Amino acid sequence: MYKFRILHPNAITKLRMQPVMHGMIGILFLFNLIGVYKMEHPNWLMALLFIALGTASLAFPFMMRKMRKMSETNSVLRLLQVFTLFSGSLFFLSHMQPIIGGTLLLAGLGVAYTGYAEYRIMQPAYARIEDSGISLPTVFGEKHYRWNEMNNVILRNDLLTLDFRTNKVLQLEVLDEYSPAQTADINAYFQSRLT
Template identity: 70%
Template sequence: MYKFRILHPNAMTRLRLQPVMHGMAGLLFLFNVIGAYKLENPNWPIVVLFVIMGLASIAFPFMMRRIRKFGEANSILRMLQAFTLMSGCLYFLSHLQPIVGTTLFLAGLGLAYIGYAEYRILQPAFVRIDENGITLPTLFSTRHVRWNEMNNVVLRNDLLTLDFRNNKLLQLEVLDDISPSQAADMNSFFSQHTS
């Protein structure tokens, strides 16, 4: 059985969208500022909270490269965004604004899901290869692919290439250091099971 660490298959797409999602959350908070202070009796602490969260969310993508523990900082900001949206939901519902409250509730759920997905993607992901097939990481669990579903599997230059019989191709970046002799052993094992 072989087991090695890879870059999660969805990581690059999610990481490219991350600044956009933080910016959109920031804009949502700033739009909520308008709704919060236009009420008859505005709650100024809520207005200030929305302004702070909006500016922090917009500024976070520009500070991402300077943060050493990026995954932890991102998870904390996502939790704060979701919590603030849920709090804003309660605030607007208590002021008889059900459409805004429901929208904030749904946005809070969406940001909580995005935060969980980003947390899972930034965790170490492993591929397991044995006599029964290949086990790949997914967002919530794992996916097992049997050998009879594969045309070819090759490990070369820190890239694991999976060629499926249904004409799909998946390339995964290997993060562990695998020596050329180990890679040759793995490739021979793969060719025995795919032919």
Template identity: 70%
Template sequence: MYKFRILHPNAMTRLRLQPVMHGMIGILFLFNVIGVYKMPNPNWFIAALFVVMGVASLLFPFMLRRVRKIAETNTVLRMLQAFTMLSGCLFFLSHMQPIIGFTLLLAGLGVAYIGYAEYRILQPSYVTADNTAITLPTIFGSRRHGWNEMKNVILRNDLLTLDFKNNKLLQLEVLDEFGPVEAAEMNAFFQSRINA
């Protein structure tokens, strides 16, 4: 059995989308300030909370380069964003604004899901290859693919290439270092399991 660490298949896409998502959430918070401000008796605490969270969400992608623990910082900010949206939902529902309230409820649940997915993606991910199948990480767990589903599996130049029989091709970046002898041994194991 072989087990090695990889970069999660969805990590690069998520990392590229992070600044956009934080920016959109920041703009949503700033639009909510307008909704609070236009009420007959505005709640300045909620307005200030929306302004602070909006500015923090807009500035976070620019400050991300200076942060050492990116995954933890991103998770904390996503939790704060979800909490603020759900609090805003309760505020607008209590002030008879059901459309804004339910929109914030859906947005808060969406941000909570995105935060959880990003947290899982930024955790260490492992591929396991045993005699029966190869196991790949997913957002909510892992998926086993039997060797009978594979046309070819090869490890070369820190890339694990999985060629499925249904013409699906998946390349995963391997984070563990393997010497030429170890890589040849693993490739021989993969071929023996595919040909069995």
């Protein structure tokens, strides 16, 4: 059995979408600020909350690359965004605006899911190679592929390449270092399982 420490298969796509998601949530907070401000009796505490989180959400993508603990900071900001969306939902529902309140509730659930997915993707991920097949991480668990689903499996240049019989190719970046002799042994094991 082999266990490879890999970059999570969905990490690249999710990390590219992070700045966009933070920007969209920031804009949503600023639109909610307009809704709070235009009420007959504005709630200034809620308005300040929307201003603070809207500005922080819009500024975060520009500061992401400078942070040392980007994953932890992102998780904290997601929690604050979810809290603010749920608080805004309760605020607008209590002021008899069910469409805005319901929309904020759905947005809060969506951001909570996104935050959980980002948290899981940032955790160390492992691909397990066993006699029964290959197990790869997903957001909520693992996906197991049998050897009879594969045309070829090869480890070369820190890339684990899975060639499926369905003409699908998956390349995973391996974060562990292997010597040429170890790589040859691993590839020989792969070939023995494929035949």
